[in-house]
Amino acid sequence: MGRLFSPSEELTILHQSEDFVVIHKPWGMRSAPGRPENTHDSAELRLRHLIPNAEGPMSVHRLDMETSGLMVFALNAPTQSNLSKQFQKRLVGKRYIALVERAPAELQGAVEAPLIKDPEPTRWPRQKICHDSGRPSRTIWRVNDRPVETPLQHEGRTVRLELQPETGRTHQIRVHLASPPSEGGLGTPILGDTLYGSESTAPRLCLHAETLAFLRPNTDEWVKFESPAPF
Numbered sequence: 001m002g003r004l005f006s007p008s009e010e011l012t013i014l015h016q017s018e019d020f021v022v023i024h025k026p027w028g029m030r031s032a033p034g035r036p037e038n039t040h041d042s043a044e045l046r047l048r049h050l051i052p053n054a055e056g057p058m059s060v061h062r063l064d065m066e067t068s069g070l071m072v073f074a075l076n077a078p079t080q081s082n083l084s085k086q087f088q089k090r091l092v093g094k095r096y097i098a099l100v101e102r103a104p105a106e107l108q109g110a111v112e113a114p115l116i117k118d119p120e121p122t123r124w125p126r127q128k129i130c131h132d133s134g135r136p137s138r139t140i141w142r143v144n145d146r147p148v149e150t151p152l153q154h155e156g157r158t159v160r161l162e163l164q165p166e167t168g169r170t171h172q173i174r175v176h177l178a179s180p181p182s183e184g185g186l187g188t189p190i191l192g193d194t195l196y197g198s199e200s201t202a203p204r205l206c207l208h209a210e211t212l213a214f215l216r217p218n219t220d221e222w223v224k225f226e227s228p229a230p231f
Contacts, residue, residue: 011046014070014225019079019217021047022072024227027204031062031071047073060084061092064171066192069096069209070227082217087168093213096163096173097144097229099206100188101198103159108142111176113184115169126195127171129183139176140164141186158191160229171196173207206231 011029015022023043025031030042044058056077061084063071074080086092114134118126128134144160165172178196179185192202208231213224 011043013050014227016051017075019076020072020074020083021051022070022212022225023047025063025068025071025209027066027068030065032059043071044073051075056080061087061168063209064174064205064207066205067096067207067209068230070212070225071209072212072214072225079217083214086214090166091215093211093224094165094209095211096165097208097210097231098161098163098173098177099191099202099231100159100161100177101191102188104141104143104161104186104188108140109186110138110140111184111186112136112138113176113179115172115175117170125170127169127175129175129179129185131184135169136167137169137172137176138166139173140166141177159188174205 009026011026012024013021014024025043032044033040033042047058048054054073054075056074057080058073058075060072060074060080063069072083074083113129114131115127115137116130116134118124118128141161141163144162161177163173163177174190174193174196175185177186178189178193179187181187189197191197191206192204193207194205208229209227210229211224211226213222215221216223
């Protein structure tokens with residue numbers, strides 16, 4: 001096993017039951033192990049060390065390495081199957097918070113722009129909008145009216161957005177926000193997004209999974225978890 005990577009903070013368990021665990025994943029930590037040995041460290045691997053009696057596959061969804069916030073992991077195979085199907089059928093409630101480089105033209109709206117892997121090898125792992133052959137992707141957004149108090153250095157006004165991705169494509173929120181309106185995007189990159197953004201001096205990607213809600217396996221009780229954005 002490779003050496004454990006140390007992000008800015010440690011993984012935090014917010015809720016644990018017999019069937020699943022909800023965590024706060026810090027930015028800079030992978031959701032699941034990568035193939036190369038030096039990318040094995042991840043939230044899933046650390047949970048297996050913390051909860052050695054977990055059985056079967058644990059992962060049911062992912063967050064980008066650069067994104068912080070809420071994740072749920074299964075502790076047994078039936079729960080993993082149940083939760084995975086909820087994500088696949090879009091039954092899960094998700095809300096993200098992002099700080100963006102400039103204010104959108106409107107106060108709220110939706111980006112409905114299909115996404116595809118960028119075919120240029122030198123641009124991996126970037127995704128892009130492609131109206132001809134991309135997979136349907138939709139993100140609802142609105143300007144959050146909470147005052148922005150952040151030490152992040154950035155020229156111009158810093159704006160906070162609330163985001164609800166109705167689909168779960170790779171880098172969906174980042175591409176939808178950064179892409180120009182002429183392509184169907186919002187035209188306002190997330191602060192600290194070195195892959196899709198511009199000259200932001202933010203020390204991290206300012207995207208956080210703040211709310212996660214789903215049906216509790218075995219009871220179908222609607223449960224909701226929150227982890228306030230750190231910015």
